[in-house]
Amino acid sequence: MHEEICPVCGAENSFTVEERNDTRTVKGEEFAITVAISICGRCKEEFLPLSGDEGFEKAKDLYRAKHRMVAPEALKAWRESLGLTQAELALVMKWGTATVSRYENGKLAEPSHDQALSLAMNSADALLEMVNKAEGLADSTRNHLIERLRHKAGIETVEKAFLQDVVPAPHETIQIEKIANIVMAFCDGMGEFETKLNKLLFYADFKFFRDFGKTMTGLSYVRHHYGPVPSNYRLLYSLLEKRELITFEEEVFDKFVGYRATSVTAWDKNVFTEQELAVLLSTKNTFKKLSATKISELSHEERAWKETENGSVISYDFANFLKAV
Ligand SMILES: [Zn+2]
Numbered sequence: 001m002h003e004e005i006c007p008v009c010g011a012e013n014s015f016t017v018e019e020r021n022d023t024r025t026v027k028g029e030e031f032a033i034t035v036a037i038s039i040c041g042r043c044k045e046e047f048l049p050l051s052g053d054e055g056f057e058k059a060k061d062l063y064r065a066k067h068r069m070v071a072p073e074a075l076k077a078w079r080e081s082l083g084l085t086q087a088e089l090a091l092v093m094k095w096g097t098a099t100v101s102r103y104e105n106g107k108l109a110e111p112s113h114d115q116a117l118s119l120a121m122n123s124a125d126a127l128l129e130m131v132n133k134a135e136g137l138a139d140s141t142r143n144h145l146i147e148r149l150r151h152k153a154g155i156e157t158v159e160k161a162f163l164q165d166v167v168p169a170p171h172e173t174i175q176i177e178k179i180a181n182i183v184m185a186f187c188d189g190m191g192e193f194e195t196k197l198n199k200l201l202f203y204a205d206f207k208f209f210r211d212f213g214k215t216m217t218g219l220s221y222v223r224h225h226y227g228p229v230p231s232n233y234r235l236l237y238s239l240l241e242k243r244e245l246i247t248f249e250e251e252v253f254d255k256f257v258g259y260r261a262t263s264v265t266a267w268d269k270n271v272f273t274e275q276e277l278a279v280l281l282s283t284k285n286t287f288k289k290l291s292a293t294k295i296s297e298l299s300h301e302e303r304a305w306k307e308t309e310n311g312s313v314i315s316y317d318f319a320n321f322l323k324a325v
Helices: 054-066 072-081 086-093 097-104 111-122 124-133 139-165 176-187 194-212 233-242 274-286 292-299 316-321
Strands: 015-026 029-040 221-224 227-230 246-253 256-263
Touching: 015 054, 029 054, 072 097, 072 111, 086 097, 086 111, 086 124, 097 111, 111 124, 124 139, 139 233, 176 194, 176 233, 176 246, 176 256, 176 274, 194 221, 194 227, 194 256, 194 274, 194 292, 194 316, 227 233, 227 292, 233 246
Parallel strands: none
Antiparallel strands: 015 029, 221 227, 246 256
């Protein structure tokens, strides 16, 4: 509390602050929250903070999370990522100008507004259509936006195609951000040939599965003639290329033509747990000096490869028999 004089008894500087469990009701639903209360040391009178009832804001956050509604911070971050002002976004959404501002400041969105917003945020194609139909947008803003959204829609198309055909590890989901950062970590520096990259991913996931009972990426691996490869790996790498995280270049070595992947931006170790980071770095280190051919030979010594038919998914049961890691 900012004022120092108790409005009830006039005591000076005698307030203490306590967190209290309480409830607030949002649209007929009750939520448990905590709220900071100032208590006068002399008369014991309790006051809510002058800044307003923060308990109600917390309850609205809980309501939004429960109903999977767009959070105010997410709305603002998304709008800014598009380079739009509040008024411009209002034109795209066909809302009143003040509406965007109110939602960004924490007002609960009307259900139909929230739905339209979710769609616009999650589908570049849908947003593209809205931008095309928006009246009053400056041409330069519209054209710039259309260019960016076409690029984004292209990425979404590849991502959809990848997710449609990829085989996830049993009872797991595909972790695209982790896959992207593992690949970037492996390609850091000199880059890696695609054939080696496939095996590095295999070893990292199988080692992690052996040690912790689940994978890092959510991917399954398929037995190919030259060794294990991630399920649907060509589309996976196309996706990472489209997202401008890695680039592939054709390179000739000995008598082979291979594709070398190099990372375009720095990988982010914050997406990993400590255990994942340790396995990632130890895998990178173990195979650092081995050529694509050598690591391919090593993978052919694994029961995982030997006892799986060509073209079939390799069972994670083989993780217990890994030799090279
Ligand atoms: Zn008092």
